[in-house]
Amino acid sequence: MTTDPTTTPRWFALPLLALGMLGFVCAWVLAALALERQCAWLAPLAALDMVLLLGLSRWPAGATRAGWAFAATAMAIVLANFGIAAGELGQGFGLRPWESALMLGANHAWTLLEMANSPLDLAFYASGLLVALVAGLNARRRGPSVR
Template sequence: MPAPDTSHPRWYALPLLALGAIGFAAAWMLLALALDRQCAWLAPLAAVDMVLLLRLADWPRGMSRAAWATLATGAVVAAANVLIAAGQIGQSFGMRPWESALKIGPAYVWLLLGLAVTRIDLVLFGAGLLLALWAGLSGRRRAPSAR
């Protein structure tokens, strides 16, 4: 039986990545609102999750996987932080985070994030992006077949 061809990306890899990013951002937001913290330590976990999703979809390792994983990790970090800020404001008005996210503007979100995000959080966000880049570039090679 011939080995499967993994040189071409699978068609379902990017929808899977988008779905995983949305789910991770929502989980991050819920945890942060429950703990009343930014939970920036989730950024490296988001990077590992994005790389793992691409790897499970047989996306070929290299610059392409690294770029998509880094882009998805950045999107998760940005979306989670916007939803956390919107959730904090929405609680005051009895609104859900996604409802208040549609009502507050980007300047207000930027102001709130400037007040809430510390330097340690920024370091963890950067570590998540670098981890996604590194893990996307590297990858375990398949073991040689005994045949």
């Protein structure tokens, strides 16, 4: 029995997804700290990035790709918001964002994020999750072959 290489998930798909998600989170946090905004508009881009990474590793389109893309996007939103809160709080104390993140508790971060995120930011986060689901479910159609 042979398996089709285009429908068999690769072993490196999930580590690639985790590394890509962490890289996107770092870029999101740096952009937000530099612009002094939440940069919630990056959430749909994060979703597209997660789907692209799964597609590059030949993860088949469908419910599992959509689920992994949704989970990675949700984790990116949470980690980016936590990093932004830690970075903003740490600046006042002269700490780097990762130093401040180690001292920031979940309740304090939640309170800071409730104050920082507007309804428009929440809409961007929701649209990012929706983009992850829809793009993960849909397979990219191949163009016509030259052969």
